[in-house]
Amino acid sequence: MQTDELGKFVRELMPKLSADERAVALEVYKGLAASGTIAVAALSERTGLDPSRVEAILASQTGVFRDARGDVVGFWGLTAQPVSKHVLRINGQSRYAWCAWDCLFISALLGVSVEVSSVCPQTDDPIELIVSPRSVEQVRPASTVLSMLLPDLHDCREDIVSSFCHFVHFFRDDRAARKWAATHPGTHVITLDQGLELGRMKNEWQFGAGL
8 A cells, every 4th residue: 555545545534733723732742641631721821822712622623532621631642541552651651542553653743752562463462662753763573564544534533543543553564464454354554664654744734844
């Protein structure tokens, strides 16, 4: 599968963000990374936007999860809740990605290197990476690849976690990935470099080339 084809899907799925939306999104990511949750009042203070504007932005997004108080606890690929086997170590804090691909673009949004621990769903072998804002600096095993899915856009907008994230994993090698993909229609196998490039394209589309 070509990265350009996946990039087209990402641009159709992910909203292109306005200046206000970019500011809120980046502060949400930083807040989740630091403390696992962030309130509207804190987002308002950090962005200089009125709380009602922050609330409107959060309400307009589909990939936002909030607790009973209205604080954000999950946002487009990042959460402190143990929702997956994709564990991120960010400045000493353990966080979770919704899928393997999230692990490849969140570092650039935070501006820090991230240690990733995951598990191959086909062989149960551990997978470890260090992802910097610009590259995958270390990976074990070196043969690691990931699965990718081109799902129905409507289904993704309704529930991106179950319709997309549950099909995007790291695998110890191409053979294991293709064996798993053969039993999961619509999934494809891509390299880490392709996943990283796709993440760069997503970030640039949403946040601009100056991120």
